[in-house]
Amino acid sequence: MTATNWSTLLKGKHQLSLRLFLLLNAFSAGFSMISPATNTQHITVPIVMVLVVSLSCLLWQLVNKKKLININFISLIIGLLWAGHIYIKVSAMPNKDVSFLIIALLAILFIGAISYINNIQAFLAACLPVTLTIFWLDQGANWPRLLYSIVLPGVGITIQHIIHQRHDNFTRRLMNKLLEEKETLNDLSMLDPLTGLNNRRGFKNRFDTLLSVGSGQHYILLLDIDHFKAYNDNYGHNMGDKALTHVSAAIRDAVRSRDVVTRYGGEEFMVLLVDVDAEQALQTAERIRKRVYDLNIQHMFNKSVATHLTISIGLAALEQHDIEEALRKADGALYRAKRQGRNSIFVSETLLPAQTETAHF
Numbered sequence: 112m113t114a115t116n117w118s119t120l121l122k123g124k125h126q127l128s129l130r131l132f133l134l135l136n137a138f139s140a141g142f143s144m145i146s147p148a149t150n151t152q153h154i155t156v157p158i159v160m161v162l163v164v165s166l167s168c169l170l171w172q173l174v175n176k177k178k179l180i181n182i183n184f185i186s187l188i189i190g191l192l193w194a195g196h197i198y199i200k201v202s203a204m205p206n207k208d209v210s211f212l213i214i215a216l217l218a219i220l221f222i223g224a225i226s227y228i229n230n231i232q233a234f235l236a237a238c239l240p241v242t243l244t245i246f247w248l249d250q251g252a253n254w255p256r257l258l259y260s261i262v263l264p265g266v267g268i269t270i271q272h273i274i275h276q277r278h279d280n281f282t283r284r285l286m287n288k289l290l291e292e293k294e295t296l297n298d299l300s301m302l303d304p305l306t307g308l309n310n311r312r313g314f315k316n317r318f319d320t321l322l323s324v325g326s327g328q329h330y331i332l333l334l335d336i337d338h339f340k341a342y343n344d345n346y347g348h349n350m351g352d353k354a355l356t357h358v359s360a361a362i363r364d365a366v367r368s369r370d371v372v373t374r375y376g377g378e379e380f381m382v383l384l385v386d387v388d389a390e391q392a393l394q395t396a397e398r399i400r401k402r403v404y405d406l407n408i409q410h411m412f413n414k415s416v417a418t419h420l421t422i423s424i425g426l427a428a429l430e431q432h433d434i435e436e437a438l439r440k441a442d443g444a445l446y447r448a449k450r451q452g453r454n455s456i457f458v459s460e461t462l463l464p465a466q467t468e469t470a471h472f
């Protein structure tokens with residue numbers, strides 16, 4: 112994802128450079144035709160082609176904004192056309208004009224360097240044909256001046272290219288770091304800070320993913336600590352928080368990693384049991400109830416239920432991915448479990464019709 116983002120950004124940046132390159136070439140070709148450096152052969156087929164190709168590519172990019180042009184290919188074509196133009200002009204001159212060669216060379220290097228400061232391949236594709244042609248036409252007569260004209264911008268663009276690469280690397284590292292932090296924040300916003308369990312948002316996220324891949328039968332458990340208000344009132348809020356943390360861990364330990372455990376409310380939890388049958392769901396509910404009971408957290412104010420902390424559980428099937436309906440049924444079963452004495456599991460009527468309002472201890 113990150114790499115894709117980055118390469119898309121880079122491609123976009125290179126396409127912008129190409130637009131600048133095409134614009135400068137179109138302008139330069141037009142200007143050379145109107146006001147040529149020498150009087151021989153103002154208008155040649157290659158220079159007209161430079162103008163046509165540059166303007167056509169620019170127009171094509173304007174219309175097809177999302178489509179990419181092969182930058183190296185088009186730069187090479189334009190480089191070759193300029194080389195052809197220079198060759199025709201110099202061949203038509205009675206005496207070879209070295210100042211024309213130098214001006215032509217500098218113009219091409221200037222356009223290449225200013226457009227492709229961050230793309231050395233495209234720079235070479237655009238400038239190499241002209242450079243080689245000029246050296247060939249000169250036949251070594253003025254090589255120190257020509258070499259100087261190349262070395263200066265060549266060194267300049269190489270240094271600028273290195274600086275740009277360093278900036279790009281820095282930006283890429285920064286982007287990766289920001290994406291990592293965004294992911295961490297995203298994860299944190301889906302977790303309950305006290306227990307580390309999913310909060311409702313986290314549940315929704317897991318639930319949506321589950322629906323897109325799973326196809327089996329799922330069950331919902333709603334769990335509520337018994338007489339927790341009395342626990343808080345008598346042992347204090349801090350002890351209450353500790354108890355909540357221990358109960359959360361016990362629930363999480365009693366289910367499989369694919370099941371989704373959520374802190375649903377203050378002292379209420381929800382477990383989504385994935386791909387199980389009714390019997391397995393009931394067994395898991397019983398395992399959770401027992402694990403919490405076995406924590407042996409003293410609760411002398413758990414009325415007549417026990418002398419330590421207990422939970423009540425309501426169980427319902429998840430039908431046709433209707434979570435609201437499943438929760439409503441599980442809540443009904445939990446209510447009955449509370450009414451019938453707590454520390455128990457009640458199942459929704461629709462789950463086990465023969466055992467309506469059956470308590471399991």
Ligand SMILES: Nc1nc2c(ncn2[C@@H]2O[C@H](COP(=O)(O)OP(=O)(O)OP(=O)(O)O)[C@@H](O)[C@H]2O)c(=O)[nH]1
Pocket residue numbers: 305335336337338339340341343347348349350351352355376377378449453
């Ligand atoms: N320590 C602590 N207590 C909490 C937290 N969230 C909710 N509670 C407490 O949980 C208690 C829930 O009480 P009630 O809803 O009256 O239910 P109960 O006392 O457990 O009684 P039954 O559910 O009928 O067994 C309240 O006193 C809340 O203050 C929390 O994050 N930490």
